Amino acid sequence: MIYRETYNFLLQNVSSREFDACLYSLLKIDWDGVIQATSKEVADAVGTKKKYLKHIVKKYSKLLSRKVLVAFKDKYILNIGKPKNLGFDKRTDRYCKLFSFFYTPEFRSLPLNAKRLILMGAYKMSTTGSEKTVIEYNDIVPSKRSEGNSFFTRGRLLDAIQAIQNSPFKSFANVSMISTIRDRQELVWFSFENGTLDNFEKNHTERDLLRQKMLKAGFLGMLSDSFCEDIQSVGMSIYNKLTKLEKTFSKEDGPVRGVKEELLEIARLVYDRSIKKMAIAMNKPDHKDFTTETKKASAYFSAIVRDELTQEMLKYQNQVDNYKDLLSSNEHLRGSYQMELQYDEETGKALLGDSLKTANQTVLDLEKYVRIARVLSNWDEEWVKARANTVVYEKNEAEKSDEVASPKKRVWNSKEEAITHLKSAKKKASEQILKLIALISKNGISTESNKVNANRVEKFEDIRRETVDYRVQVLWKTKEQYESYFDELSKEITVA
Incomplete structure (x- = not known):
């Protein structure tokens, strides 16, 4: 699951490859938040080199606003979200499922802002339970009346939509700008492929560890x-x-x-x-x-x-x-x-x-x-x-x-x-x-x-x-x- 804290971190603090590495790590953490995967396994999974992954680890092991990776024996604890997969409260907790499309070459080839936009749409899809959903324009692009997201401007939003529509990822989701007829309010419309809500990855790390032990x-x-x-x-x-x-x-x-x-x-x-x-x-x-x-x-x-x-x-x-x-x-x-x-x-x-x-x-x-x-x-x-x-x-x-x-x-x-x-x-x-x-x-x-x-x-x-x-x-x-x-x-x- 991508909890709200992890969601905000992915939107604001990572590069494109760091985005992919974090998503992969969420599939490999145990109940204690320990990432049960080697540097080579993560590098191979996200299509980068082990040397670059070590740079990512070094960056997020330093004390920024908080340590995102905390050393634990010969591994690291992912110190954001609810890594233990425990204590979930359906009345208050909001999250995005680990949809299978996050782990495809089509998604990983997208530019960073396109990944951010897809994540925002996926999060909204998870919370509403609908594969067709909209997000208000001002909830994405900041204005005087709303905070939005500082990394988006109108031009960057349009470029992200264009990148999605011109990429192979279009087979997973259509994204476009629309406006309401009555007050001409602008919205970003997401239409994910039928069955997407039920097509997600599960974390079987503890099951693998049980068999090993x-x-x-x-x-x-x-x-x-x-x-x-x-x-x-x-x-x-x-x-x-x-x-x-x-x-x-x-x-x-x-x-x-x-x-x-x-x-x-x-x-x-x-x-x-x-x-x-x-x-x-x-x-x-x-x-x-x-x-x-x-x-x-x-x-x-x-x-x-x-x-x-x-x-x-x-x-x-x-x-x-x-x-x-x-x-x-x-x-x-x-x-x-x-x-x-x-x-x-x-x-x-x-x-x-x-x-x-x-x-x-x-x-x-x-x-x-x-x-x-x-x-x-x-x-x-x-x-x-x-x-x-x-x-x-x-x-x-x-x-x-x-x-x-x-x-x-x-x-x-x-x-x-x-x-x-x-x-x-x-x-x-x-x-x-x-x-x-x-x-x-x-x-x-x-x-x-x-x-x-x-x-x-x-x-x-x-x-x-x-x-x-x-x-x-x-x-x-x-x-x-x-x-x-x-x-x-x-x-x-x-x-x-």
Whole structure:
């Protein structure tokens, strides 16, 4: 999708070849906005040389009004629009589809202003849903009453229309100037080829990455598109749910710096680790049907994701506990944080001593960890309750309607059947927690981020609790809460 921000960038900031390179990159970005294509692949696709593409990368990696390309390992993040393909809101978001004609030699051979004009018409076509559309002249060429687009004059607009009409691209779209009969208002009329609205390219980058990761993790079988789509839907739900919860908490309690970015990193980490475990599981004889029973496979994958996210939740809860102990037990640190700030008389900036800087950073870290732990805890709770609520919902809906149920919906023919299924869901939820308790009790769970934070704490004094004990306590408490919830739902069905 070409979101409004990307659309404006293409209209105002790029050359003809940069225009093509950006459009191609939109087909090759993953959920994190990383362009999963080499310089040679992009250069070959847009008909330029690798050397020139390096010049483009260098240009947009510099800080202009903002960095358009941000270095990420050996690749780049496209830092405009909504590169994650997530969080789309159909009520507010406007976008242009990646129409197939954008990737044709006919389009790439057009001069820059002709490309700009076609993009404006395509954007209007996407938002109106009509292959025949008009744009007011003053919305293209600036006047005293409208801003228009600074790169267009009347002469440039007419030249762009002429270039389109005299080019092979005319087979994709006709563009001309018209005027209304009543008030003689000038309009630019676009008539795109029939079927254009349904002829667009899709970004399959994540699907390709999924197949690559499964292969590298040891699964050598073929993965169908339907299998990939079901696994990807679980992965996308991690991103969407975590960002949605953070947005809700930010509205309630205010935003916390760095939380959203770290949650997205957690989502990617959990998704990738879960793919590796899924690949190993699919080599087992009991799971050979996963390639065809894709819903069953996605349910299994979802359980793996839940395990991984629960581990992350425990890590962050442990960090919260560490930092609270640090601030409450260390007089030097607490005193530094609570002391009154002093300010420079000339600049008005706060004068921070080393101890005060450390204290402020510790409190900021604590605030971030509290929010992340809360988001992950809520995700886990909703994941478990969703399985319980689905049982009750399907049971109630079956009772309310005499219609034939959808094949995708399970129908409970009796209370006993619904309760049996609910008990099974409860057992699975408990078993997952017990498995984690056994894993932590045996090995503990450690990451590089924990080591860094532990070192920061130990600089003041060794006040950390025993990590394993604390996490096990949290898991036992969570297990009891979930079991109580399932039991209450079973009672509701029994008395209904």
